[in-house]
Amino acid sequence: MTTYETAAPASAPAAPAAPASSLRTRTHSWEPQPASVPGLADMSGLEILRAALKGTLPAASMTSTLGFRLTEVGEGFAVFEGDPGDHLLNPMGTVHGGFLATLLDSALGSAVMTRLPAGTAYTTVQLGVHMIRPVLADTPTLRCEGTALHVGRTTATAEARITGTHDGKLYAHATTTCAVLRTP
Numbered sequence: 001m002t003t004y005e006t007a008a009p010a011s012a013p014a015a016p017a018a019p020a021s022s023l024r025t026r027t028h029s030w031e032p033q034p035a036s037v038p039g040l041a042d043m044s045g046l047e048i049l050r051a052a053l054k055g056t057l058p059a060a061s062m063t064s065t066l067g068f069r070l071t072e073v074g075e076g077f078a079v080f081e082g083d084p085g086d087h088l089l090n091p092m093g094t095v096h097g098g099f100l101a102t103l104l105d106s107a108l109g110s111a112v113m114t115r116l117p118a119g120t121a122y123t124t125v126q127l128g129v130h131m132i133r134p135v136l137a138d139t140p141t142l143r144c145e146g147t148a149l150h151v152g153r154t155t156a157t158a159e160a161r162i163t164g165t166h167d168g169k170l171y172a173h174a175t176t177t178c179a180v181l182r183t184p
Contacts, residue, residue, distance in 0.1 A: 026087050028065065031058035045113035045120070049073045060106070068103055068144075070110065076148040078110035081165070086137040095135035100142075100162060104129055104174040107146030108158040112178050115151040119183045122156060126177040132170050140166040154180050 037057065040048065051057040053070050063069050068082030082103045090096040105127055112122050135142065146160035156178040162171045 024086070028067075030061040030064040032061065033058055042118050044118050045116035046073065046075060047118075049078065049110055049114060062102065062106070066099055066102055068106070070106075071143075073110065073114060076111060076115055078107050078114060078146045080107050080110075080144045080146075082142050082144065084135050084137060084139045084142065089137055093136075095137065095139070097129070097131055100131060100135065100172045101127065101129050101174070103142065103144045103162060104146075104160045104172060105176065107144040107160040108174060108176040109146075109178060111146035111148040111158045111160070112151055112156040112176075112180075115148050115156070116180065121181040122178040123181065124176055125179050127174060128176070129172060129174045131172045135171055140164065142171060152180065153182070156180055 040057075043051070048057065049070065050073060052059050053073055059070060063080075066082070066088070067085060068080050070078065071081050072079035080103055082099070084095045084099065088095045088099045105124060108127070109122060109124060116122060141164075142162050143165050144160055144162045146158055149157045149159060157176065158178070159173070159175050161173045163169060164171060
């Protein structure tokens, strides 16, 4: 859950600052990933993601931090939706590319994860991102669909696209190479 509010500062800073009425705060909460989930090592990547989607396992805390969520998962694909906002702006007044890159990386990695057997992990070793159009603070929800292209013994590749749920336009796309980490 993420909430936004306008709040006056507890004490006025000595340095020049924005007027108190324009200061905003953002709070969010998340359920921490348990250090040891019984049976987790026996679950495939798809089973883990389906459990997170159903709420029987906590979602990754990164999703709460940046304001996106897993909405769909299946064999070889994963879908996330994200909500831009003014808390994500860069100095030029557009949403920072890191938000889009993280949304893409999450869908790419999760798409790969859906094809991994129990006891197998992955890590991103290459991420190529192409930003097509700017995302603004008031841009409505974005949808990111990731698809696994190849999942082998030691490497995996995937592609993803971010489109606007409101306009269907392409905002960014990416590819990844992941290392597949199998237990001996």
